[in-house]
Amino acid sequence: MGKMTSAAIEFKHATVRHHAGGAPAIHDVSFRVNEGERVALVGANGSGKTTLLLSAVGLLEHEGEIEVCGFRLTPATLSLVRSKVGFVFNVPEDQLLFPHVIEDVAFSLHRAGVPGRTSSEAALRLLRELGIDDLAREPVHHLSHGQKQLVALAGALVAEPPLLLLDEPSSGLDPLGRRHLAKLLQRDGTAVLLATHDLEFAERVCSRFVMLDHGRLVERVSSGSDILARWGGD
Secondary structure (H helix, E strand, O other), rough: OOOOEEEEEEEEEEEEEOOOOOOOOEEEEEEEOOOOOOEEEOOOOOOOOHHHHHHHOOOOEEEEEEEEEEEEOOOOOOHHHHHHHEEEEHHHHHHHHHHOOHHHHHHHHHOOOOOOHHHHHHHHHHHHHHOOHOOOOOOOHHHHHHHHHHHHHHHOOOOOOOOEEOOOOOOOOOOHHHHHHHHHHHOOOOEEEEEEEOOHHHHHHHOOOEEEEEEEEEEEOOOOOOHHHHOOOO
C-alpha cells in the first residue's frame, strides 16, 4: 500500500457562529485539503466561504475540530497554526502594513529572522513572478486595488507556507495579473484553499471543488458547470 497523503487542512464537523449563541454560519462541515492539493471553495454570497477561512486561522471561534498541517487548532496552538498559513483577505488594505511594497512583501521573512538583504531579494523575485517588480519601491497607497491584491498575495507567498487560504484572490485583477497568479499557484508543494466566485479561474488552478450553500456542504460538485446549474445558470 502507498503512503497515505497527509492533510494540509481538515475540518471535522466544524460549526462556526459569528456571535456566541447566534445561529451557525457554518454548520457541521467536514472535508480536507491534502498536502499540495488545490481546492476551490465556492458558493453564493452569504454561503459561508469567508467565515470558514477566518475560522481556520482562529479569527472566529468554532465547534468541532480544525487541523492544520497535523496540528489541532486551539488557543494554545494558534500561533503555530498561523505560522503554517499564508492568508489573503478579500480586502487587501486590511493586511498591507508598511509604506512601501518591498517592505510589506518581505515582512514575514524579517519576522522569521531572515537577514534584510536576503528577504528583500526573495520578495523581489516573487514580485517579478507576479509581473509587478516595477512596483517594488512604490508607496502602497499609490497602488490600484488590483495591484494591492497582488502585493498582499506576494506577502502571503514569500515565506513559502505549506498552506494558502485565499479569499477572492483574482478579484480586481486584469487578465495579465490573473495569468501570473494562476501560474504561481500551480507550482507544486503548497496546498491551496481558494474561496471564489470566479469559476474560470478556479477551473484553471484547482483540481476539485467544495461548495457551500447556506453554511452547509453540498455533496457531489465536480465542475464549474455543476455549480452553474445549482446557481440557476444555463
